[in-house]
Amino acid sequence: MTQYIIRRLIYSIFIIWGCATIVFFMLRLVPGDPVSAMLGIEYTPQAAAQLRKNLGLDKPIYVQYVTWMGDVLHGDLGKSIDTRQPVTDQIVSAFPKTLSITILGFIFGAVVAVPMGLLAALKRDSVFDWVASISTFIGISLPTFWFGIVFILIFAVEFRWFPSVGYVSPSDGIWPWFKHLILPGLAAGVGEAAILMRFVRAGLLEVLGSDYVRTARAKGLPERRVIMSHAMRNSMIPVVTVAGLSLAGLLGGLVITETVFAISGIGRLLTTAIFAKDYPIVQGVILLITLFFVMANLIVDILYTFLDPRIRYG
């Protein structure tokens, strides 16, 4: 198992290196001259030469590549063209907001999905199961950002329970911070809940049909114990995988949802940078999100081997 984990780790490092390479070439793939694209109407030959020098674009491509990789390893992602601030600083100030919504959405999703999924499996083919199944289909068929808009309509515009947009730092009070995060968190949680519920239900149904559950029932264990201590435990294994992966998926979905709530997380940072053709920021944010994604995959894989001792990777 240790060998598997080490191999998996090394492979992840390669993947991250590959992603960093792709992100490096992003700027070089911009059709025409990326420098004139970034400068836009402020273009003058002097400014272009200066920017080219700042970005290191005047050096041979292999020098650029080695410099970029070295800088990335040191956490230096260059400077924003727009604000002239280090990209890393901007990401560091934006990321906690995105992460808070991601975690909140994850919690909301899990709180709804796990009991609903279990109940749906236990009452298979009942009206409840049917309703739960339809809800999951609707949940995965609508974009997260649309749920955001609708929640604003209902809870902010109609009932005025929560603020519709913005973000407050937790240092200004936990409750105001939380109040601003509830709606985006809920919106993020809907899709999460839908996906998770399907897997909880399917996982429990599969385990309930297995031999050892039949044995447990046959030896006269109360149904409650059969489910709680025998079935549940094993049915949760696939759920961990989905949960881990959807945590990363949530982050991706938030890229758009943040715009709805005008929260200046990394999604907004990316969107505004794309409009401003601020490539260092675009590169930095994409690299960060990918890193998060790859790490989530890695952690899930490793957790899996601990959760299910039957799994042995060759």
Place this chain on the structure above:
Amino acid sequence: MADQNSAEPIMARAMDVNVSADERLGRLTEQRTAEGSRFWRRIRAEKKAFLGLIFLVLLIFISLAGPWIAPYGADNVDFDQLAAPTLHHPMGTDSFGHDLFSRVILGTRVSFSVGIVGALLSMIVGVAGGVVAGYYGGWIDNLIMRIVDLIWAFPAIVLAMGLVSIYGAGVRNVIIAIAIANMVAYARIVRGDVLSLRESDFTVAARAIGVRDWRIMLRHLLPNVAAPIIVQMTLTVGFGILTETGLTFLGLGVNPATPTWGQALNESRNFIHQAWWLAVFPGIAIGFTVLSMNLLGDGLRDALDVRNVND
């Protein structure tokens, strides 16, 4: 998906020396045509798939006949701006006085075609990559699958945004982004199946009588991996539509002058206090479309007995 217990007659047919090599292979594929009619029977039996199929036909009709069904033209402007839904304007009007109902109908064609073309493109590239990787193995397999792993590492929407940031917004680039982000799923599914089919009797038989590689891949391997491809294709149309509406919502997708669902939702943010209909109806249109694709895909998965793609 081939019958397991029919291996013996297959070999017998393939060995029949009285007919030409090509005809012998034709006989091998005969049973797949029989599977075709079973396919329809299974779909009818599967309620989800059937419902999804009906919705799909309806959506195709709306996309094709949109301009004739829509009560008003896309640019028809009424003095009644931001009017609540009435009989004249069943979904209300937007801030320019456009009839929202008409624009939602006309938006079907845009989103639907972007989703379908993106899914088709991703299928062609992904399936080709998967078949080649699985069939040849070795370094080709390694190379293709490492590229797949790399693309897989980027969340789809982020990949799409990255591409749009390089090449600019617009329908064509959104389609390319959808294609690239989704092709890896096909490659993974197809490669896995081809890997096991490569050693099957009918492939070995075909190779033994000297059928060329590309012909084996096209005529003998592809039909056998069709079921998971169809399922994935259906789901990809849904993903594609979500990606397109998301990008358009951000202003990074389809040209804002075109009536689209994403664009309508984008506008709804500015009038969220005055006009709930701007947010609700285009969202329902998106949900209905993606839902029908998901129902169809999920139903087909059950009907064709395809294992879960993400396992």
